[in-house]
Amino acid sequence: MNQDYIQSNPWSIIEEGFDKERVKSSESLFSIGNGAMGQRANFEESYSGPTFQGSYIAGVYYPDKTRVGWWKNGYPEYFAKVLNAPNWIGIDVSINGEPLDLATCTNIKNFKRELNMKEGWYRRNFIATTPNNIEIEVVATRFLNLSHDEVGAIHYQVTPLNADAEILFKPYIDAGITNEDSNWDDKFWNTTNIKSDKNRAFIESHTMKTNFNVCTFMQAHLVYGDTIKDTPHSLNQEELSIGFEFSQKVKKGEKVSLVKYGGYTVDRNHKADKLTEAAHTALDQVSSLGFDGLLEEQKKAWARIWEMSDIAIQGDVKAQQGIRFNIFQLNQTYLGTDSRLNIGPKGFTGEKYGGSTYWDTEAYCLPFYMATKNQEVARKLLKYRYNHLEKAIENAEKLGFTNGAALYPMVTMNGEECHNEWEITFEEIHRNGAIAYAIFNYSRYTQDYSYVPEMGLEVLIGIARFWQQRVNWSAHRNRYVMLGVTGPNEYENNVNNNWYTNYLAKWCLEYTLEQLEYVQQEHPNDYKRILDKTQLGNDETGLWKKVATHMYFPYSEEHGVYLQQDGFLDKDLIRVADLDKKERPINQHWSWDRILRSPYIKQADTLQGFYFFEDHFTNKELEKHFDFYESFTVHESSLSPCVHAIQAAKLGRMEQAYTFYLRTSRLDLDDYNKEVEEGLHITSMAGTWMSIVEGFGGMRVKDGKLCFTPQIPEQWDMYSFKLNFRNRVLKVTVTQEGAEFKIDEGEALEIVVDDKPITLSA
């Protein structure tokens, strides 16, 4: 844990007291989003202290020309940068002509931020004395509408406390923004039109190269007692920004508020030449509801989300806050309403990593969305990859693969690869397996087998072809081997026979063969169509069988474990527990070659395989592997502790599972990795959800049935969660006394608890 300033609270994230050193961290932690857009918790008024400004629009990116030291054949031309979008939240404030800036105020008191996760709003209040000695109180409330997802609302209230004062509000929108993360300082945005209409203003811009058209807009009015001013006193238009001025003489102790609506209309949803019109329509809708009406809507919309996805924990506020923060952020990032979007690793909270889609989506996020939303949402995530199949085939062709072999990109926005480290881009190919696994996982959980004949089988064939071409026969071992890969543990590069990748490849080949047989029997028309389209022949499937049967897996007789890769035992096997604490995190203390030579594991690798394919192994085997690999794992990836939490729970090691749970659920709140300023770890948050549901709850799907082995950490009195499972909503409640299972409606459901079948009725 590297920080502990966040107040414990079951439903809110709360910071008290103003500290300039925490501003950037809090800008990340208090971020808000609604799936279509999002923003860091930047101040509305000017702030001259250190800050990281960020507003983001889903799906809008810039293909920043690749920057490398030394070019390698096969590198992609660009890296998709997450774009800082024009700012619509800005409200400059002056008190008797003195600009309000927290960095120059004195006597800052009662500073508080609250992110109310239950209701979906963010509020900041403080009392401060301006350089001209006016003490004021500010209460600024902001939210991004879930129901009108192009618009956000701000209620910015000022009270002069020690004198009457002239309060001037200057709400503005500003396209003069830059990215912190930029390869060549390219200009990312081009602004083509700035205009106003009464108390509304509009900036039309488009991104360079990708040409996404965006209209950034706002509307503002002032409220003082019964007075509502919706005509600005003046208009300031500059080259890249536009703003209004509203001023008001305010009596000591009285409140004046500026209400502002703003946001973006984008050409993903509207015609490019109708964006301003669409903005007008959106503003008409929200202003007819008013700030309070909108906030009511927002509370209801979040209540609907929580109704299904909340996990309640009693007896441990920090644990409760952690899981809700994770669920809240996942829902702020992706709501499953648009199959063109996906779940970026930093969501709408920062620029780092770029792109929007990693294997995180399939390996970590899918189970969360599958169980807490309508299953259509999970299907959309699968379809996203089907839509990119052609580009995955092109990507594989660039690397020399042929005949429809598909390699999905490591990082992408539109299906094209945009990462450029050879050891990752070309070698961290296990991502392909996670995409196949997600198809299996979806079918297993939902029993919706229609995705495979409609779309999934083509994806599986492309992936199977890739694996078959990616291995080679080793005459020496009399087995197929896979050389030059990087497993999930990125602290190893370019290794041979990474067990996880080999195992996943073998499984993909077998699963594809199974699904081919299934589609042939059950959907002969689809089968014919797909065979025609892919030109798949018996010689190929014969080869797949052969590769699957003769795949090589490194194994240590001495330790009784599969080896993470060839040569793992040559390492200097000092356990993490015996490392000097000063050396950690090793990624901040050691040179890259030293990390690579060491046995230390960044995130679950062999154990990731044991997680995916748990039922292929005995508990004894799991235990051996867990004991061996956990002792070398440093968990310097956000995606690591959740898998270990699930497995520790499975092995009945609840204290250890609880420690992993806290680490994953409060990773950002407590800033374990010393980097929360850069944004939140959104995708790993789904792993936190899994830690409870699959870890403590022991939820699995076996033989088509939902099974549980419920446990509870000794620190907790109770926890409960719901699962959307094949048209029923199952509620699971676990206390120290035992577990309770309920369904609300629908057909009876047979589940298995601690290996005993139980039938539930509504």
Place this chain on the structure above:
Amino acid sequence: MNQDYIQSNPWSIIEEGFDKERVKSSESLFSIGNGAMGQRANFEESYSGPTFQGSYIAGVYYPDKTRVGWWKNGYPEYFAKVLNAPNWIGIDVSINGEPLDLATCTNIKNFKRELNMKEGWYRRNFIATTPNNIEIEVVATRFLNLSHDEVGAIHYQVTPLNADAEILFKPYIDAGITNEDSNWDDKFWNTTNIKSDKNRAFIESHTMKTNFNVCTFMQAHLVYGDTIKDTPHSLNQEELSIGFEFSQKVKKGEKVSLVKYGGYTVDRNHKADKLTEAAHTALDQVSSLGFDGLLEEQKKAWARIWEMSDIAIQGDVKAQQGIRFNIFQLNQTYLGTDSRLNIGPKGFTGEKYGGSTYWDTEAYCLPFYMATKNQEVARKLLKYRYNHLEKAIENAEKLGFTNGAALYPMVTMNGEECHNEWEITFEEIHRNGAIAYAIFNYSRYTQDYSYVPEMGLEVLIGIARFWQQRVNWSAHRNRYVMLGVTGPNEYENNVNNNWYTNYLAKWCLEYTLEQLEYVQQEHPNDYKRILDKTQLGNDETGLWKKVATHMYFPYSEEHGVYLQQDGFLDKDLIRVADLDKKERPINQHWSWDRILRSPYIKQADTLQGFYFFEDHFTNKELEKHFDFYESFTVHESSLSPCVHAIQAAKLGRMEQAYTFYLRTSRLDLDDYNKEVEEGLHITSMAGTWMSIVEGFGGMRVKDGKLCFTPQIPEQWDMYSFKLNFRNRVLKVTVTQEGAEFKIDEGEALEIVVDDKPITLSA
């Protein structure tokens, strides 16, 4: 072979006919240099066609901020860029007011370039018709003085052939130059002063960051019959350049010439504020000699070089031209007069690779300089690394090594590492071994054992410490292993137990222990001094012994060969001969991951070890290894064919050796690697010399004696070379009939020919 336009000639490189497509290649091939500076064969007059402009000053570089896609801990801050220096060769020419530009002339006839290697000059002549229909003949001769190495001379002669004409010469110097290779488009040079004095002009500049001060200067005069004009008609001074105008009405058929001297004075040799003064002095000296006098000096200086270093071949002009081109370029690049300088991989012919010093110097260049120059030159190369020892220790510390362990940089200008690919910078550590080997090689050849106690032992201790810390004990193998390295074959990255590196490390440890003992016995005072300085203890040397004794070497019982690295036999072992020719060179056709997975070897790796330590292995062993590895070697490094040539000759496979010899000696002339435009492969040229002396001549030093097993390719009638060996000059002549050995003077010398001892007297 990818081009064949260079005319065969024993002493000259000749191009005939003008072809715009060849300009950049010829600019490389006809480059001239004198160890202190050098330049590509750019035209003196303006040329609007494609060209790659380059003038370089030895030791003057710019630390260009590192550019990477993804930063890795340990990367250096900068990459040392070879700098394009201010241009001093420019002479713009106008004919009746029409600028001369070969790209706009018609009827270009008799175009010829000649690089006369025997005498050290470059000439270009042509007849062309200008757009205003004047047919002119141009003969431009240029050379960089060996004896006055700050100055070059140009004699530029124009003859109007079809009419009288007004010829205007505008000699200039120009600091408004840029680099082709630049990470961030930084400004590399800052110009502080431009001035003229009669027919002399000076530009004072310094490099940014490194602050190398340089005065670029020129002097010019016109010669028409008996008329000499040394007062310019006018002066053009601009922000970054300065030039004169000399004009002359010339009668049809008469010659007019512009004679220009120019070059650089640098603060490595003069006080920074006396550079213009030094330039005046240099110009005084050369102008007193005159162009013809200087050229005479140049011929004599080159004759002295050739006297010792020439290899004569009879019966095969291409082979003869190839070896002389190689020897000529090596001498143009480095003459051994300054221990602060070294041998850049492109010499003065291009910018690629940056830096100046690679392991090429020790592994390839040292033997050439040792045998063809005074042995002080080789000693200077060793001393260069001694001077960098402290920085090599700092470099190792950055990567986590301690206690004086030294890692010499992969690429350097001043001892600091400046390369930034993790797989090279951190892992291609065998370079350390080559530096130790060079000390051994020098002592063995010269019997000068004084370098070790004076300087070498400290270097060896630093290197031994590095190896001992870089290995780790593998409990599994009961041996020391070395993980995460890149061998000389850069088509493998981050491998374990690269045989060459392990072997070299073991040898370094043993050699250091031997030398410690030798210094202890023979130079007790030095021993004490060094032990005090390095704080070396018995526990350390004990550990070195243990590591050397228990080093692991991967070996295949099946093939009877040491394996290039762990897992080599897992590869798909298709021989190069069975590869589709269209796929080659693989580095231009395959993605990086495919290259890495393949068995193909860029340059001698295991065989490099057999080259260094030939006497550790039997001929039978060499043959097995050669047959195994040669079949997978693609020789896509310039440093590869020479080692294979030597070993093929050793195995009596003369036809194969001859093929390798041609490939190495004519690599650039015939542009085997399709990249000669970027500059020449200077360091590999020393390998060509070794191919003849050590390959065909079979020269070795064994038991302190020079040994030969002379052979001759059937294509040749004769070849001969000289060796400077312990104060004698030995001349070796080999014909189809036999070999002849002579010494010119000095004590009698016992050599061994075909295992038979022979005593030579002067």
